[in-house]
Amino acid sequence: GQSLEQPSEVTAVEGAIVQINCTYQTSGFYGLSWYQQHDGGAPTFLSYNALDGLEETGRFSSFLSRSDSYGYLLLQELQMKDSASYFCAVNSNYQLIWGAGTKLIIKP
Amino acid sequence: DAGVIQSPRHEVTEMGQEVTLRCKPISGHDYLFWYRQTMMRGLELLIYFNNNVPIDDSGMPEDRFSAKMPNASFSTLKIQPSEPRDSAVYFCASSFSSGGVDTQYFGPGTRLTVL
Numbered sequence: 473g474q475s476l477e478q479p480s481e482v483t484a485v486e487g488a489i490v491q492i493n494c495t496y497q498t499s500g501f502y503g504l505s506w507y508q509q510h511d512g513g514a515p516t517f518l519s520y521n522a523l524d525g526l527e528e529t530g531r532f533s534s535f536l537s538r539s540d541s542y543g544y545l546l547l548q549e550l551q552m553k554d555s556a557s558y559f560c561a562v563n564s565n566y567q568l569i570w571g572a573g574t575k576l577i578i579k580p
Numbered sequence: 581d582a583g584v585i586q587s588p589r590h591e592v593t594e595m596g597q598e599v600t601l602r603c604k605p606i607s608g609h610d611y612l613f614w615y616r617q618t619m620m621r622g623l624e625l626l627i628y629f630n631n632n633v634p635i636d637d638s639g640m641p642e643d644r645f646s647a648k649m650p651n652a653s654f655s656t657l658k659i660q661p662s663e664p665r666d667s668a669v670y671f672c673a674s675s676f677s678s679g680g681v682d683t684q685y686f687g688p689g690t691r692l693t694v695l
Contacts (some may be wrong), residue, residue: 505682514671515623516685522682559623561682568681569638570623 474498476571479562480490482551483577492545492574494560502563504536504543509573518545518558550578582606584687586672592693598660603688604653605674613684614647614657623671628681629655631635662694 476496484490494504503522507515521527521536521543533546547554557573583623583695585604593599605612613628627637640647644663649655659666669691 491666503681503682514689515673515684517683517685520682563680563682564679568625568684572622572627 474562474564474569476562476569478558478571478574479506480572481575481577483579485577486496486550486552486580488550489500489546489548490550490576492547492558492560494543494545494571496541496543496560496562496566496569496571498562498569501538501541502566504534505561505563505568506532506534506545507559507561509559515559521554529565552578552580554578584672584674584685586670586687588690588691590691590693592695593662594695595663596653596661597694598658599662599666599694600662601657601659601670601672601692602655603655603672603687605655605672606685607653608676609674609685610652610677611675611681611684612655612673613673613675613681614655615673615686616668617671617689626657630677654669658678659692662692664694667692667694 478494505520506518519534531548536543555578559573560571560573561568587602593616614626617623626639627647629649647657671688673686673690
């Protein structure tokens with residue numbers, strides 16, 4: 473079967489750095505995406521990695537290791553508005569397979 | 581651009597009624613996706629289209645669900661007859677061919693409640 477695993481919940485302090493991990497087992501792999509979803513809102517695309525390494529977009533970075541079937545989303549200088557759920561998703565044979573999401577709780 | 585547009589935003593109906601959800605993708609996007617999200621099952625892909633053609637409908641729960649895309653700017657998801665277990669938020673998303681399935685732009689969703 474195909475599966476993605478990510479922690480269900482992560483707690484961090486405002487201003488800190490947090491890393492959300494994602495491991496995957498899929499029949500095909502073309503890339504790993506990350507999406508953010510605020511409560512009551514729609515998923516919003518954050519980043520995409522097709523090749524190994526780090527992609528940086530402002531305070532957010534995403535990393536991929538294809539050999540380890542592993543990736544992570546790194547959020548720096550956390551702000552209260554970053555409180556949301558974060559989903560990793562794998563492009564497996566041109567279909568996105570979604571993780572269950574990680575709820576990020578930020579404390580002041 | 582206005583983004584992906586979905587209507588209605590909220591729908592409350594009674595069991596057995598027909599429900600039609602509508603989606604207008606971002607202009608120029610050639611992929612369109614329908615998702616369902618619940619607390620229990622998370623985000624599930626129901627069906628997706630490329631250039632108005634259904635590519636994968638393996639996520640459609642059963643024959644009560646049907647989706648159409650008559651042209652590049654409009655798609656519908658129909659549930660007939662509806663059941664309480666269909667209560668969920670239904671999202672439509674679209675993407676460019678260059679972004680493929682990886683970079684999807686979601687609409688605001690339709691919150692469906694079946695009584």
